[in-house]
Amino acid sequence: MSQFLSEQELIRREKLQGLRDLGINPYPADLYPLNSNSSDIKQNYEEGKKVIIAGRLMSARIQGKASFAEIQDSEGRIQVYFNRDEICPDEDKTMYNEVFKKLIDLGDFLGIEGELFTTQVGEKTVLVKKFVLLSKALKPLPLPKTDKDGKVHDQFNDPEMRYRQRYADLVVNPHVKEVFIKRSKLFTAMRNFFMDKGYMEVETPILQAIPGGAAARPFISHHNALDIPLYLRIANELYLKRLIVGGFDGVFEFSKNFRNEGMDRTHNPEFTAMEIYVAYKDYNWMMEFTENLLEHCAKEVNGTTKAKFNEYEVDFKAPYARVSMTDAIKQYANYDISGKTEEELREAALGMGIEVDKTMGKGKLIDEIFGAKCEGNFIQPTFITDYPKEMSPLCKEHRHNPELTERFELMVCGKEIANAYSELNDPIDQRERFEEQIRLAEKGDDEATGLIDQDFLRALEYGMPPTSGLGIGMDRLIMFLTNNPAIQEVLFFPQMRPEKIKKLNPSVESLNEEEKLVYQLLETQGAMPLNDLKEQVALSNKKWDLAVKTLTKLNLAKVTKTDESLLIEII
RNA sequence: GAUUCAGUAGCUCAGCUGGUAGAGCAUUACACUUUUAAUGUAGGGGUCCUGGGUUCGAGCCCCAGCUGAAUCACCA
Numbered sequence: 001m002s003q004f005l006s007e008q009e010l011i012r013r014e015k016l017q018g019l020r021d022l023g024i025n026p027y028p029a030d031l032y033p034l035n036s037n038s039s040d041i042k043q044n045y046e047e048g049k050k051v052i053i054a055g056r057l058m059s060a061r062i063q064g065k066a067s068f069a070e071i072q073d074s075e076g077r078i079q080v081y082f083n084r085d086e087i088c089p090d091e092d093k094t095m096y097n098e099v100f101k102k103l104i105d106l107g108d109f110l111g112i113e114g115e116l117f118t119t120q121v122g123e124k125t126v127l128v129k130k131f132v133l134l135s136k137a138l139k140p141l142p143l144p145k146t147d148k149d150g151k152v153h154d155q156f157n158d159p160e161m162r163y164r165q166r167y168a169d170l171v172v173n174p175h176v177k178e179v180f181i182k183r184s185k186l187f188t189a190m191r192n193f194f195m196d197k198g199y200m201e202v203e204t205p206i207l208q209a210i211p212g213g214a215a216a217r218p219f220i221s222h223h224n225a226l227d228i229p230l231y232l233r234i235a236n237e238l239y240l241k242r243l244i245v246g247g248f249d250g251v252f253e254f255s256k257n258f259r260n261e262g263m264d265r266t267h268n269p270e271f272t273a274m275e276i277y278v279a280y281k282d283y284n285w286m287m288e289f290t291e292n293l294l295e296h297c298a299k300e301v302n303g304t305t306k307a308k309f310n311e312y313e314v315d316f317k318a319p320y321a322r323v324s325m326t327d328a329i330k331q332y333a334n335y336d337i338s339g340k341t342e343e344e345l346r347e348a349a350l351g352m353g354i355e356v357d358k359t360m361g362k363g364k365l366i367d368e369i370f371g372a373k374c375e376g377n378f379i380q381p382t383f384i385t386d387y388p389k390e391m392s393p394l395c396k397e398h399r400h401n402p403e404l405t406e407r408f409e410l411m412v413c414g415k416e417i418a419n420a421y422s423e424l425n426d427p428i429d430q431r432e433r434f435e436e437q438i439r440l441a442e443k444g445d446d447e448a449t450g451l452i453d454q455d456f457l458r459a460l461e462y463g464m465p466p467t468s469g470l471g472i473g474m475d476r477l478i479m480f481l482t483n484n485p486a487i488q489e490v491l492f493f494p495q496m497r498p499e500k501i502k503k504l505n506p507s508v509e510s511l512n513e514e515e516k517l518v519y520q521l522l523e524t525q526g527a528m529p530l531n532d533l534k535e536q537v538a539l540s541n542k543k544w545d546l547a548v549k550t551l552t553k554l555n556l557a558k559v560t561k562t563d564e565s566l567l568i569e570i571i
Numbered sequence: 572g573a574u575u576c577a578g579u580a581g582c583u584c585a586g587c588u589g590g591u592a593g594a595g596c597a598u599u600a601c602a603c604u605u606u607u608a609a610u611g612u613a614g615g616g617g618u619c620c621u622g623g624g625u626u627c628g629a630g631c632c633c634c635a636g637c638u639g640a641a642u643c644a645c646c647a
Contacts, residue, residue, distance in 0.1 A: 007616050008581055008598055059607085066604040083604065106597080119605045142582045143597060147608045154583040154596055160639045161582095172582095216647075261646060262572090416647070473647090486640095497638070 012138045015103045019133065022099065026136040032111045038071070038078035045116060045124055053078065053126065054111040054134060056171065062101060068125075071112065076174070079125040080112055086129060100131070107137030142172050159486075163494050176489075179482045182301050183490060186478050187254060189300035190274060193293055199250030199276065204239035206232060206256065212453045213237030213394070216259040219269075232258035237394065237469065238456045240277045241423060244467050245459045252276035254474065265486040266415075269495050272474040281468040282422045283406045287383050290410060290418055290470060291318035294381065294477075301481050308483050309413050312379050320381040320410070325370055328384060333373040337366055345369075359443055362403075363390025378411035393433040395421035417477050420470040427460035 005013070019026050036051040055073035065084040070077045084096040104110070111134050114126040142156035155173075156162065162169040162176070170177050191201065209228065211218040213235030221230050236255040243251045258270050278286070298305045298316035305317040329337055335348055345365040349356050354372050356365060366388045378384070386398055387407040398404035406422035424430050434452045478490045488494035 006581060006598095011598070061606055061609050062603085063606065063609075064603040066606085068606045068609080070607090079607075081605075085604090117605095119607090121606070123605090123607070125605085140581045140597065144582080145596070145608050149608095151608090153608070156582065158578090158583095158639080160578090163639090214647080259647085264646090265641085267646075419647090499638085 008140050012105055016136055018103050026133055032134055037073045037075045039075035041078050042124055049116045052113050057106055057108050057110055079123050080128050081125050082128045107141045109134040141168060144172055163488055163496055164499060166492055182482050183478045185301045186297055189297045193296050194252050199252055200248060202251045202253050204236045208233050210451050210453045217261055219258050219260045234259055236275055238453055240275055242459045244277050244279050245462055245464045249279045268487050268491055273471050274474055275471045277467050277469040279465040279467050283408055283420055283468050286420045286468040286470050287408060291320045307481050309480050312413055314412055320383055322383040322385055324386045325384055328374040329369055332377055333369055361390050363388035367391055376414040379413055382411050383408045384411055393437050394424055396424045412480055418472045423467040423469050425464040427457055430460055431457055
C-alpha cells in the first residue's frame with residue numbers, strides 16, 4: 001500500500017520516524033493540562049498572562065529564527081509566536097530548527113505554554129515558551145485561506161467529499177460547525193421548554209414487531225433468538241400514547257425514525273422527529289403551544305425570531321395565521337370542497353390538471369388538490385387545520401363536522417414542519433379506522449397501513465384521556481433556522497452510497513491478465529525495445545498503455561530512454 | 572425514475588480541431604526575529620472517475636458504467 005501514498009503522505013511518515021529518532025513520541029498518552037483556549041484568550045486578554053492551550057496547527061509563517069502560526073481549537077483560532085531563542089534558550093536549537101520548522105506539519109495537534117502579548121500589527125498572540133506534539137497528522141487537510149478582504153480561496157466545498165469526510169469538513173469550514181452547534185441548541189431549547197412545563201422525556205422501542213404510527217415503508221431486521229422479523233420504527237406515536245394511557249400527563253421523545261424510501265435533498269433514510277403528547281388538551285391548545293415553542297426555539301438558536309430561508313424572510317414570532325384546509329382550497333383553487341362527493345372531487349381535480357387515479361378516495365383527492373394548488377403559498381408560519389378524515393386514521397373526528405378531523409399541520413415556506421391532532425381515543429372508532437386502512441392497503445394504496453396493532457387497541461380500551469399530540473420534523477426545522485435547503489447539510493453523517501476504496505497491492509500476484517502477460521514476456525526475454533514488446537503482446541493501445549503504466553508505477557518494470565529508442569526491462 | 576451538469580496534483584480550478592498535462596495554495600530545499608492570503612529563489616509531485624471504441628495518436632470525440640449535485644416527478 002505504501003507505494004500508493006501521495007508524496008506528501010510519505011513525507012509525513014518520514015517525519016514521524018524523524019520525531020521518534022529524536023525521542024519524541026508523536027502520540028503521547030498523558031493528559032495535557034490546558035487552562036485556556038482561543039476565545040478565552042481574546043475575551044479575557046491580559047498582557048503577559050501565562051496560558052496553556054492546545055489545538056491543531058492550521059497555518060505557519062516561518063521567518064528564519066521566528067515564526068507566526070495559528071492554533072485552532074474548538075472555539076476558533078489564536079495566533080502563536082515561535083521564537084527560536086525563547087523555545088531554546090540553551091545551545092541546543094533542535095526544538096525550533098528541527099522539530100518545529102521541519103518535523104511539525106499543518107494539522108498536527110500541539111500543546112503550547114506561553115505568555116500573552118500583542119504584536120505590532122495589533123494581533124493578540126501567545127509567545128511560545130514551550131510546546132509539545134500531542135498528535136501527528138499523517139494526511140494533509142484541505143486548506144482554505146481567507147484573504148484580507150474576507151474572501152475565501154481554495155474552499156473545501158465539494159458536497160460529496162464534505163459529506164463523506166465530515167471530520168475534515170468540520171475542521172476547515174467553521175460555518176459548517178456553526179450549523180451543528182445551532183442544531184444542538186435547538187434540541188436543548190425544545191427540551192427545556194418541555195421540561196419547564198413539567199413534561200417528561202421518555203424512550204420507546206426502535207425495534208418494533210409492528211411498525212405503526214405513520215404510513216411509510218419500514219426497514220426490516222430479524223431477531224435470531226426469537227426468530228421473528230423486527231422493524232425499525234417509522235414513528236413512535238403509538239408507544240407514546242400507551243404512556244398517556246399509563247397515566248403520564250405529558251411525555252415527549254426525540255425519535256430517530258427510519259423509512260425505506262427515496263433519498264433526495266430533503267429525505268434521509270433516518271431522520272429525527274420530536275413527538276409530544278399532552279393529556280386533557282386539544283388541537284386548539286396545541287396550536288398556541290406550538291407557536292410559543294417555535295418562537296422560543298428560534299430565539300434560542302439565532303437570537304431572533306426572524307430567519308432567512310432562500311429568498312424568504314420567515315418570522316417565527318407567535319401567533320401564526322390559521323387557515324382551514326377548506327378555506328385554503330377556496331382561496332387558492334377557487335373551489336369549495338364542502339359536501340362534495342368523491343366523483344365531484346375527482347372531476348374538479350382533473351379540471352385543475354391534477355393527475356388522479358382510481359385508488360384515490362376523498363381524502364387523498366383533497367390532499368392532492370391542496371398539495372398542487374395551496375401548499376406552496378404559505379411562506380410565513382401558517383397552521384392549516386381540519387384535514388379530511390380518511391387521511392388521518394389516528395385523529396379525532398372534528399367536533400362540528402364528521403367528515404373532518406381535528407388536525408393541523410404547520411407550513412413554513414411551503415413545507416410541512418409540524419403535524420398535530422386531537423388524538424383519537426375512542427377504541428371502537430380506532431379499530432374501524434385501522435380496518436379501513438387495511439381495505440385501502442388491499443385496494444393498492446401502498447401508503448395505507450396493512451397491519452393492526454392489537455396491543456395499541458387494547459391500551460385504548462383501558463381508556464386514554466383526551467390528549468393532543470404534536471410531531472415536529474427536527475431536521476426540517478433546523479434547515480429553516482440555518483438557511484440550508486439540503487437535509488444533508490444539517491446531518492453530521494448523511495446516508496451516502498458506500499464508497500469504493502481501491503486497494504492496489506504492489507505484487508506480481510495482484511496484476512491483471514494484461515499486466516501479467518507483459519511481465520512474463522519481459523521475464524523470459526529480458527530488456528527489449530518498447531515497440532518490439534508492444535508488437536509481441538498485441539494488446540489494444542489502451543490496455544497496452546495501462547499495463548505498462550501500472551508495471552512502472554509498481555516499480556516492477558523500468559523504461560529507459562536511449563538515443564535510438566525506449567528500452568523496457570524488469571527491475 | 573427522467574433530464575442537465577460535474578469528476579484533471581493534498582485542496583481549488585485551468586486546459587486544446589485530437590498532438591510531450593498547467594496555475595495558485597499546500598509540499599521539499601535555501602534565505603529571512605513582530606508577520607498575517609508573509610516574502611524571495613530553486614525543485615518535486617498526475618491511473619486526467621472506470622471500462623470499451625474510433626484514431627498513427629484521446630484528458631478532450633463516441634458508447635456503457637460508477638459517484639455526486641441541480642431541476643422535475645414520486646414520496647410525507
